[in-house]
Amino acid sequence: MKLSARIQSLTSSPIRKLSPYADAAKAKGKKIYHLNIGQPDIKTPDQFMESIRTYDEQVIAYGNSKGEGFLIEAIRKYYAEKGMDFAADDIFITNGGSEALIFAVMALCDPGDEIMVFEPFYANYTTFAREFGAKINAVQTNVTDGYHLPDAAAIEAQITPRTKAVLLTNPGNPTGVVYTQEEMDMISAIVRKYDLALIADEVYREFVYDGAYRSFGTMPELADNLIIIDSVSKRYSACGARIGCIISKNKELAKQIIKCCQSRLCSPILEQVGAAALYTTPVSYLEEVNQEYKKRRDTIVAALKELPGVVASDPKGAFYIMVQLPVDDAEKFAIWTLENFAIDNETVMFAPGNGFYSDPELGVNEARLAYVLNCDDLKKAIYILGEALKAYPGKTN
Amino acid sequence: MKLSARIQSLTSSPIRKLSPYADAAKAKGKKIYHLNIGQPDIKTPDQFMESIRTYDEQVIAYGNSKGEGFLIEAIRKYYAEKGMDFAADDIFITNGGSEALIFAVMALCDPGDEIMVFEPFYANYTTFAREFGAKINAVQTNVTDGYHLPDAAAIEAQITPRTKAVLLTNPGNPTGVVYTQEEMDMISAIVRKYDLALIADEVYREFVYDGAYRSFGTMPELADNLIIIDSVSKRYSACGARIGCIISKNKELAKQIIKCCQSRLCSPILEQVGAAALYTTPVSYLEEVNQEYKKRRDTIVAALKELPGVVASDPKGAFYIMVQLPVDDAEKFAIWTLENFAIDNETVMFAPGNGFYSDPELGVNEARLAYVLNCDDLKKAIYILGEALKAYPGKTN
Numbered sequence: 001m002k003l004s005a006r007i008q009s010l011t012s013s014p015i016r017k018l019s020p021y022a023d024a025a026k027a028k029g030k031k032i033y034h035l036n037i038g039q040p041d042i043k044t045p046d047q048f049m050e051s052i053r054t055y056d057e058q059v060i061a062y063g064n065s066k067g068e069g070f071l072i073e074a075i076r077k078y079y080a081e082k083g084m085d086f087a088a089d090d091i092f093i094t095n096g097g098s099e100a101l102i103f104a105v106m107a108l109c110d111p112g113d114e115i116m117v118f119e120p121f122y123a124n125y126t127t128f129a130r131e132f133g134a135k136i137n138a139v140q141t142n143v144t145d146g147y148h149l150p151d152a153a154a155i156e157a158q159i160t161p162r163t164k165a166v167l168l169t170n171p172g173n174p175t176g177v178v179y180t181q182e183e184m185d186m187i188s189a190i191v192r193k194y195d196l197a198l199i200a201d202e203v204y205r206e207f208v209y210d211g212a213y214r215s216f217g218t219m220p221e222l223a224d225n226l227i228i229i230d231s232v233s234k235r236y237s238a239c240g241a242r243i244g245c246i247i248s249k250n251k252e253l254a255k256q257i258i259k260c261c262q263s264r265l266c267s268p269i270l271e272q273v274g275a276a277a278l279y280t281t282p283v284s285y286l287e288e289v290n291q292e293y294k295k296r297r298d299t300i301v302a303a304l305k306e307l308p309g310v311v312a313s314d315p316k317g318a319f320y321i322m323v324q325l326p327v328d329d330a331e332k333f334a335i336w337t338l339e340n341f342a343i344d345n346e347t348v349m350f351a352p353g354n355g356f357y358s359d360p361e362l363g364v365n366e367a368r369l370a371y372v373l374n375c376d377d378l379k380k381a382i383y384i385l386g387e388a389l390k391a392y393p394g395k396t397n
Numbered sequence: 398m399k400l401s402a403r404i405q406s407l408t409s410s411p412i413r414k415l416s417p418y419a420d421a422a423k424a425k426g427k428k429i430y431h432l433n434i435g436q437p438d439i440k441t442p443d444q445f446m447e448s449i450r451t452y453d454e455q456v457i458a459y460g461n462s463k464g465e466g467f468l469i470e471a472i473r474k475y476y477a478e479k480g481m482d483f484a485a486d487d488i489f490i491t492n493g494g495s496e497a498l499i500f501a502v503m504a505l506c507d508p509g510d511e512i513m514v515f516e517p518f519y520a521n522y523t524t525f526a527r528e529f530g531a532k533i534n535a536v537q538t539n540v541t542d543g544y545h546l547p548d549a550a551a552i553e554a555q556i557t558p559r560t561k562a563v564l565l566t567n568p569g570n571p572t573g574v575v576y577t578q579e580e581m582d583m584i585s586a587i588v589r590k591y592d593l594a595l596i597a598d599e600v601y602r603e604f605v606y607d608g609a610y611r612s613f614g615t616m617p618e619l620a621d622n623l624i625i626i627d628s629v630s631k632r633y634s635a636c637g638a639r640i641g642c643i644i645s646k647n648k649e650l651a652k653q654i655i656k657c658c659q660s661r662l663c664s665p666i667l668e669q670v671g672a673a674a675l676y677t678t679p680v681s682y683l684e685e686v687n688q689e690y691k692k693r694r695d696t697i698v699a700a701l702k703e704l705p706g707v708v709a710s711d712p713k714g715a716f717y718i719m720v721q722l723p724v725d726d727a728e729k730f731a732i733w734t735l736e737n738f739a740i741d742n743e744t745v746m747f748a749p750g751n752g753f754y755s756d757p758e759l760g761v762n763e764a765r766l767a768y769v770l771n772c773d774d775l776k777k778a779i780y781i782l783g784e785a786l787k788a789y790p791g792k793t794n
Contacts, residue, residue: 058440060441063637110402124660225398
């Protein structure tokens with residue numbers, strides 16, 4: 001058989017590509033602090049398994065293609081409590097935020113069309129675009145500006161006739177940036193001016209540490225342009241449930257998305273039962289988790305400040321931080337750290353930064369660290385990182 | 398926002414598009430016999446929920462992108478017991494057979510490439526192809542030949558330089574055909590001669606009623622060309638679990654498929670736990686289910702023979718039968734039956750046949766009936782169908 005150029009153009013996930021090295025290190029008995037993947041260690045609320053355990057249908061049957069009504073209602077209510085009045089018809093349950101993104105790309109892009117992102121950006125955006133022959137059109141942001149957006153003129157200068165959407169993560173993965181109201185107004189004006197879709201990936205909405213957060217869903221003037229990507233994965237530490245959703249008030253879009261839903265029949269039923277129960281978790285749970293992550297954010301930022309030659313921004317949300325490392329190549333350094341370095345038989349794993357850029361030549365000496373461990377483990381992990389930086393043959397400091 | 402030509406080219410599922418009419422009929426208190434969708438009424442084995450109920454990880458975490466090892470091992474063992482020696486590395490867990498098909502299309506087709514199918518065929522094959530800009534190249538089969546294949550010359554005459562794969566369902570959906578050894582040898586020779594992939598959708602493998610069944614996976618000469626699509630949905634009446642897999646010994650393909658798996662992170666964890674437990678169901682379960690469906694097949698074939706003007710084949714496997722109806726338009730007849738017809742406030746729903754053809758002008762007076770109800774209900778459903786045919790204003794008999 002001949003394989004498609006499409007699939008050969010896909011790149012491996014920067015978050016997961018080094019797993020074979022980690023597996024080899026573990027096989028030798030090394031303990032690894034995983035800062036590479038956004039897998040929280042927070043306990044999933046008991047409601048999830050409790051609701052699933054009581055499920056007692058005789059037949060595990062196909063569900064509704066657009067999602068079960070009880071889950072859609074739970075999500076509708078969650079948004080209503082935040083002042084966003086989506087109708088049940090506006091919400092489509094998906095297999096994680098991933099499938100929500102896939103549906104959005106499918107709905108907006110023909111081959112050759114472009115999706116504008118702000119780099120560094122979540123690596124799988126590139127994969128989802130390439131799967132459908134679309135291109136990523138990346139606008140630069142950088143650590144010294146805290147990854148905030150350039151001005152409207154700079155953004156508009158990069159819009160082409162093939163640009164169909166602006167896709168952003170807010171709060172940001174991998175940057176931790178939270179956009180200001182001014183930035184949101186600017187983006188809103190741009191997408192309306194050029195009749196673009198705004199795909200707002202807001203899965204980290206509950207993880208904001210310095211002040212209030214505003215969803216793009218609260219901006220009525222955006223209603224017809226906005227596609228929200230959401231998920232229970234991070235919000236309720238239920239990444240393995242793979243329950244997300246795509247939300248939009250655009251009626252033409254809704255008419256089309258249902259066809260994508262129907263083609264893959266439905267999302268898994270039990271995980272929908274569990275996800276709906278998660279939305280009954282008291283608000284105090286989200287507040288406590290937020291406090292815990294704020295502590296972790298403060299801990300990792302402080303620990304990184306102690307490392308000579310490391311440049312980090314001051315992330316305001318999500319649970320990632322991008323850092324510049326004083327090394328020749330962060331991927332080589334990551335592999336070296338897994339293979340050749342340990343303190344008391346413990347080492348650290350992180351995601352090489354260039355996977356979060358549109359051009360693999362960019363971000364070569366950068367890394368994404370996920371602060372998903374408790375503060376003690378985080379301190380230890382950053383200590384090991386610092387010692388590894390001192391010992392690494394390719395250091396530039 | 399502007400929507401893509403891609404998404405606008407997708408058609409609604411013929412199996413689900415009439416659901417609004419069914420919902421309206423139910424709202425008026427009508428009972429509907431659902432012959433439209435392959436949703437078995439067979440009880441899901443208890444192992445499924447029992448295993449899930451005992452799951453007690455504190456964090457519902459991301460799993461392995463290619464699937465959990467315990468599920469892959471369960472599937473490997475199931476195949477080994479059937480004489481097929483797949484390695485764990487050859488098996489990738491997917492979100493239902495649907496995602497397995499999506500990955501296959503993605504791996505093989507660039508825009509404009511073609512997938513050869515034998516029509517009538519499973520309607521979503523068209524959707525999966527169009528989502529990636531690929532085309533369906535449909536070779537005709539027909540009811541009078543029991544939907545068996547034409548000869549090699551006729552098939553080869555339709556192969557073009559853009560043909561990348563032959564995709565077939567065996568046993569057949571919607572036809573119920575089970576290919577003979579001669580047909581399998583012919584297909585094997587053709588795909589090897591033209592270096593095509595053979596995507597063998599064998600999700601109905603356990604539903605064969607007259608004699609033995611042979612998987613394409615038992616043909617060693619095919620190893621490098623073969624991609625098997627499988628799923629627990631029908632086998633264990635667990636359609637709502639959405640657990641399938643893609644299996645191939647082609648190492649180049651495996652290297653690429655993992656990138657698709659990584660991009661959507663993983664399949665849902667609990668449903669994988671349940672699916673692995675399903676594979677511990679005693680073989681006697683599958684034998685009993687097979688006997689039950691054989692009875693149903695015999696029942697529906699006999700009942701349809703009594704209806705004047707109805708032409709049906711003699712299906713050998715799966716749980717569908719395609720019929721020609723003496724009506725102007727089977728979709729109009731289906732809607733009319735839901736809206737305007739009932740006996741004792743009960744009516745019947747089926748899938749219009751043209752949705753299973755590459756050209757909506759074909760199969761206009763055909764329908765797919767799924768014999769997923771018990772024999773008494775099936776008899777009643779076909780009785781209602783017969784009476785509806787007598788009363789329908791657009792009858793041609």
